Amino acid sequence: MKKAIIFYQSKTGTTKKYAQEISAYLQAKQINTSSVPVGEYKENLLQDIDYILMGCWTKGLMVIFQKPDEIWSDFAKKIPVPEHTKLALFATYKIRTGSMFKNMAKHFNPAPNLSLPNLKSRNGKLSDKDKIILDEFVEN
Ligand SMILES: Cc1cc2nc3c(=O)[nH]c(=O)nc-3n(C[C@H](O)[C@H](O)[C@H](O)COP(=O)(O)O)c2cc1C
Numbered sequence: 001m002k003k004a005i006i007f008y009q010s011k012t013g014t015t016k017k018y019a020q021e022i023s024a025y026l027q028a029k030q031i032n033t034s035s036v037p038v039g040e041y042k043e044n045l046l047q048d049i050d051y052i053l054m055g056c057w058t059k060g061l062m063v064i065f066q067k068p069d070e071i072w073s074d075f076a077k078k079i080p081v082p083e084h085t086k087l088a089l090f091a092t093y094k095i096r097t098g099s100m101f102k103n104m105a106k107h108f109n110p111a112p113n114l115s116l117p118n119l120k121s122r123n124g125k126l127s128d129k130d131k132i133i134l135d136e137f138v139e140n
Helices: 014-028 070-078 100-105 128-137
Strands: 003-009 032-037 051-057 086-092 118-121
Touching (some): 003 014, 014 051, 014 118, 014 128, 118 128
Parallel strands (some): 003 032, 003 051
């Protein structure tokens, strides 16, 4: 059985809801998935992991300068993404995500050499488009 972990940072619950919806969708596809707030990271969560999904709420001036919250960025800098693990990003927002995904991706070390799949939602619900992105992400 494939294994996925979802790390999220949420202030008012929307991103947590989105993480839970992603988790339920992957579980229904027979992927052993858990969703964990970034503050509850433990090294052993990454054991034998096939997929990591990392999500945050969008912080900016509504239409410009979107970036993840520092708590999330600090976490992304520290997390040792295992070499053969696939990585995807998700974010919730109100108006636009703008530079959000670019600013999320740049914190990983080493920087991912391919653009990462990204999912976004205003209300924390999984859309049909998200499902297609997730289907492709976990293919093979
Ligand atoms: C300080 C602050 C800045 C924000 N900046 C943006 C922004 O630039 N663009 C946007 O679309 N939403 C922005 N939002 C809205 C949040 O990203 C959105 O409500 C998000 O879903 C909240 O997630 P949470 O419920 O998991 O905390 C901002 C919210 C706050 C509190």
